[in-house]
Amino acid sequence: MIKMAVMGFGVVGSGTVELFYKNRQKIEKSAGSELDIKYILDIRKFPDSPFADKIIDNVDLIVNDDEVKVVAETMGGVEPAYTFTKRCLENGKSVVTSNKELVAEKGAELLELARQKNVNYFFEASVGGAIPIIRPLHRCLAANDITEVYGILNGTTNFILTRMFEDGMAFEDALALAQKLGYAEKDPTADVEGHDACRKICILASLVFGKHVYPKYVSAKGISSISKEDVEAAAALGCQIKLIGCVKRLEDGKIIPFVSPMLVPDSNPISSVSDVFNAVTVISDGADRSMFYGRGAGKLPTASAVVADMIEAAKHDRTVFSQHWEDSENGDFIADFDAYECKMMVRSNGGVQVLERAVIAEHNETVEAMKADGAEIYSAIPVLE
């Protein structure tokens, strides 16, 4: 019997506990051993929960209990999740997490600590919710040289853009609807301005290219400036506008990680990824183009990924080395978004035009020149190929 703990009994944490007990028999078969959740950590009380007897508010109970081998951290935010995770790893417990903020900020350090302690730090749930993407990337595609990863990494913005495209809604109205349906926070900044997608592309970039990509090195632009007219102009070109998180390796070996609204042609399968669904495309030398699609957030979908990691952690009593990257405080292996090459849709008082393939820096110059010629520029949006 392997004992486990869940830290944080919010949406994801409660989903994790619920899914574990619902499918416990199958989960134990898959893990190859009996499993149980001994503690649930939360500062709140849940007297009416069927799991009330497991709920504790003192992390020491988990950290100091040698019986607990696997801990799921579903708290979110850097602190106190960071401190709690470190203490668990230091005491020889594997930790699995859904916390993209923490992995994006402290991943390299926590992975190194896990390695020293010969335990695991897994984070499948931190990117793409239910979508299996971390494990497929570093295991199923392990034979490949991966050169690019891109996708729709934020469900809230994809819901907004879908409503703008399908129902002709304005950004503000679509955002208000997303808030009403519970898909967007009251303060939607992290989603709408691309910060959430930025953390996720940092995690994917770090995993694929082996060095920690910190959010501060990533050009991240959100969708708050996207207008109904942009969406209509894109549609006339056979495209949808999607918020794309991307990391691409250049020929000189540097990588460009970025988040930006982009025109996605209808021929690209991710153009049909609608509402709160997410999708991640991987380009590699052997498999060519692979895509992984599913629910990017939500209680049980995220729990699906957390519990899968708990199973893996329960199975593996040694560090899994392939899910690891080096720290790299300086970003000298990262190229600026200016060096990214693509077409660009420019919408101005002169109409809509598509600039031929060139680097972003060159497109910016073209736009500046148009302005100098007296044009009023409404928007300039890169095109995904």
Added chain:
Amino acid sequence: MIKMAVMGFGVVGSGTVELFYKNRQKIEKSAGSELDIKYILDIRKFPDSPFADKIIDNVDLIVNDDEVKVVAETMGGVEPAYTFTKRCLENGKSVVTSNKELVAEKGAELLELARQKNVNYFFEASVGGAIPIIRPLHRCLAANDITEVYGILNGTTNFILTRMFEDGMAFEDALALAQKLGYAEKDPTADVEGHDACRKICILASLVFGKHVYPKYVSAKGISSISKEDVEAAAALGCQIKLIGCVKRLEDGKIIPFVSPMLVPDSNPISSVSDVFNAVTVISDGADRSMFYGRGAGKLPTASAVVADMIEAAKHDRTVFSQHWEDSENGDFIADFDAYECKMMVRSNGGVQVLERAVIAEHNETVEAMKADGAEIYSAIPVLE
């Protein structure tokens, strides 16, 4: 240093060797040990191959070499692959395969033999080519109760149907084009009549539901009867016709595995899977709807999956129990296709109509009644929901 062997130096086998040596450094890092391919088995000679010194024509060399721990079987067909695989497993070697025919016919037996010998029999490449689907199903989605798996499992037929849909080609012309481009065999029966997709759905069904589903229990219909007019009628209903392999669990616990052309609504992401690409959708209680997309065949794409399995086999010195199912010679857990519930498009001399959701048996009765009333029935095609 772990020594490996490749049996069969055809398209997939040569791709496996090529991809291994191209990305050897990354592959060894992922496996956590040095790896090399010691033998390549083929009855043909390849004097000009850079790997000529590894090529042998006597399987005994592999079977009796204790240094060889992992064998990739990329021969195809049941014999002699079956005998060779058994001999390797019996001598304590893990075997990985791209051979869907063998896994569909003998999977339970070979998995049991592997378990007895405490080695692994992996088959990621047998379904969906490059698409990671076997491992995601039994590991990444291990926390879920999976109730349905369906997808586009054959690239040849998807190419033909795409050309019929996009270019208005007749079936015969699209097939001739597929043959010209090397996507279809001279004798296209196995692809076009659904036998290939049938083997793949057998493998997926066995893995997900835990009992061997033999091809003889699966209702499999191909696309040779699909006409241009069917494709046009489907398009008018906002659908494409795709060859779908599906297995679904009914409320009584029985499963229905089948292969059939189906109308797929544009709102379903697999409707945009075109040409030789494949996609597999998984429905489960936690993750809800997940989809995996990629190249379903071809030299390097299939090799990508074979080499990933070689890495896993090199890493795991014990049987992986979760990738296992029981033998089940009688099909008492399998329900007939007649019990599958869906809408149905019927095209007759009276025009096109869509029958309301009902079981296939009922649809068949309706069609018979239409015939009795003097209608000429051109086609009756189920609709995917």
